[in-house]
Amino acid sequence: NAGVTQTPKFQVLKTGQSMTLQCAQDMNHEYMSWYRQDPGMGLRLIHYSVGAGITDQGEVPNGYNVSRSTTEDFPLRLLSAAPSQTSVYFCASSSGTLTSYEQYFGPGTRLTVT
């Protein structure tokens, strides 16, 4: 049981490049989400999904796209990287029921945009 896995662990992009951050979970969780974590700003929700085929925007969705074709995978796409997207990105999953909402986080991807 690997939990939540993320790849890559580190990435450097040039402004304007695109890339996909991968996230997978093996706990059969319906709810998955992407956060970014920046100093002094805490964890901010980018996008989330309540099940395969269903996604919605979080607090800071601009510049990012997601899709959820399977229960296990929830990739995050950066369309045209900007220096403001330099951050640490975390993927999380949860069973998402009303009484069980604790989230399990991946190890993170540290992204630098130059």
Place this chain on the structure above:
Amino acid sequence: EDQVTQSPEALRLQEGESSSLNCSYTVSGLRGLFWYRQDPGKGPEFLFTLYSAGEEKEKERLKATLTKKESFLHITAPKPEDSATYLCAVRYAGNNRKLIWGLGTSLAVNP
């Protein structure tokens, strides 16, 4: 405005010196308060969920309590391995699919 505030921002303790971390919240209709631990370079790790005022949860040297306005994370006789950032998050009736996160308390326990 719905928000979560954690204090202090940073705390340094000697091994064995007990203390408490605070998480105060202003939301309408609390649906759950969560404590997480985050080690440097890693993702947050779930510790506790509290749902109603008066509720308490314990795990090893940690005990979390909840009132109508705040939660405390009590650390009894801490050890150096308890050093981490402790994050608080709140789920509320306004949007039960999202959490409001605090900025965390960075705890350092010296041997």
